[in-house]
Amino acid sequence: MGKGDKKTKRGKINRGTFGARRPRIKKKPSIETKISVDKKAIVKQ
Template sequence: MGKGDKRSRRGKINRGTYGNRRPHHRRKGSGKEQ
């Protein structure tokens, strides 16, 4: 449930990976996603 958790959105952001928890398309919010 933190930066080290690859199943969570926060962990995916930390690792720079994408998945169901962190889709590649952005809607709105921070401009980190492409």
């Protein structure tokens, strides 16, 4: 139950793999992607 064990979190870190014990962290979308830069505010005159 250590670095050599495939089923433990420490073993997954040692091997550099992912699984149920150590899922991949998904990146959150940045603020820039939420607000589209192409659409500019229309100025009322």
